Amino acid sequence: MPLTCFYCKSGESCFHNLPQICSSPQDACIIVQEHNTLAFQSSMWNGGTYQSCANSRQSLTGFLAFYFGATVTVEIRSEICKTNDCNAHLMPIRQAISNIRNGLQCPACYAPGFESYESTGGADQCAVVVGMLAQGGVAIPFAGWGCATRAACGIKTLESGVFTYKLTNVQCSPAPKAQTSSATRTLAWGPFILGSIVPRVPLFLPALLGLCLC
Template identity: 80%
Template sequence: MTKVLVTLCVLGALQATAAAQNETGTPLACFYCKSGQSCHTVPQTCSPPQDACIIVQEHNTLGAENSGTYQSCADSRQSLTGFLAFYFGAKVAVEIRSEICKSGDCSAESTPSRRAISNVPNGLQCPACYAPGFESCESDGNLRCTGGADQCAVVVGTLVQGAVAIPFAGRGCATRAACGIKTLESGVFTYKLTNVQCSPAPKAQTSSATRTLAWGPFTLGSIVPRVPLFLPALLGLCLC
């Protein structure tokens, strides 16, 4: 029994060591950098269970327009990847794109450019509001969702930047990936969300004003009867 336990411990140690190595078997090293803070110019060696380099690019308009990039070692099994977004109003948004790679120094040369989210309405809508400094907010209207944001989200959490932490609450449209956030180190802020509730966004209502623009009952036949009435008057003017 003792030999079995020793063997398991050795195997566990070997697996943990392998997790921090790249595909060539050498220790994995990644650049560490966060916008607005000092960055390491030399790759930093990763420690188990970190098995990948992560690059997170953020663009937000939470009060002011901010963009930034975060790079570090990461555990690929615990990292969100791809595109996620919250939209708390027509001009209040958080867009984050995250990528990982498992080859040493893979984040050395460049960072992914911010993928522009489609601004085309997707036919859905959600109640929207944003309240920095508060833990709740009440919607005063609906927001038309765009692109891949097909969830209505209610969010409560904290924005952290350095030694400053600001509570906030928001409602609006969100991508499904955004609904799974608890803590996220990003390019501008660290997001610590204490409550995220998401539900499928309902279809947006079509206003009566929009419907009158359609070519419904209006046909060419509605114009033709007016032509004989107008033509004699025009001829009379020409004969004078």
Template identity: 40%
Template sequence: MDVRLVLCLLWALLATASARPSSCYQSMPGESNAVTNCRSGADSCIAVQEVNTLGGVVQRGVFQSCTSSLISLEGDLDFEFAEGVYVRVHSEMCRETNCNTGEKRERPKISTVPNGGQCPSCYAPGSHRCLQNVTLHCQGAANHCVDVVGTLSENGVEIPFAARGCATQDVAKIKAGDILVSGIFIYRIKSIQLSPAPRPEIEDGF
């Protein structure tokens, strides 16, 4: 192979590996999006869509910004804490300028097909302890049990919470001490545990 071709290919690979956006879309809940220049520590653009029912009603929000891939998470970070009580977060990162476009794509519908797993469930806003547990039948891709304690804040107001329930595998990316900025709340994670949801044994009978 021609030496010049090898050098060109090597340069292209290095340029791709070090590519980073010069700017990204930025938006917070309740604000219109705008383009912002990224600082030197940011190597990606991020777009986070959240829908939750933690306040008793469906809340939706989008967060967009420059970010560092070393401290941000992507994937489907879904929690089901009780029947009708959930937090569903879809996060994507990209490395081209303004690639976290302002066009909000509709997230695929969440599967409600039972997967056979069961987990203890609760949601206790204002407390770091779950005082009761109810068995929750897991659905779709939420095939793990989660136990999480932390705080959530909105508009400068922060409250503690504790929760248990079913979750997706991507939740394993969340570690104690993480601060997660989503489309609605800022979550500060004090502790989190994730394990495969057990399936109850079915006894044969006549």
């Protein structure tokens, strides 16, 4: 018998008594929980949950995060299971994220400009991210740089609890040790120059993101 999983995404009308039948190569159920501050440019959180069938070989599990500065954050947790309807009540474990500085530092970019951001916890990569955010049939381009977990560096397409992320370019390098001065105005670090990988699109980003194409 084919596997069945519950389907639901935050903001949609979901009927948990009508699980969907998974099709090959989907061999697992997934639940993804997202918390972000992209819409607020502050410490206010926007969250949501996504449940569906999934291909376990192509599904990211565990925790991944991007930190585009002190107030622009994306944190995503996901879990998979392999029995019928097992994602109905399964919730990813939201472990407390360490806010202890880890001695590493990356340039961070978001409106109205860019600055240096000292990394915390397990975010030990500097990342340049370019792609699209989709929600409710609307897609907008975005770009940013900041600190990231290693798992975040492998994202291409991710259906999450709030947005669908379609990343066309993610480049990561090990984060360097924090400098004594917190201010920086450089447009590059390591082998990466942001201007060389951002596509030539109109230089605007909706206020939804609060990021900028630097």
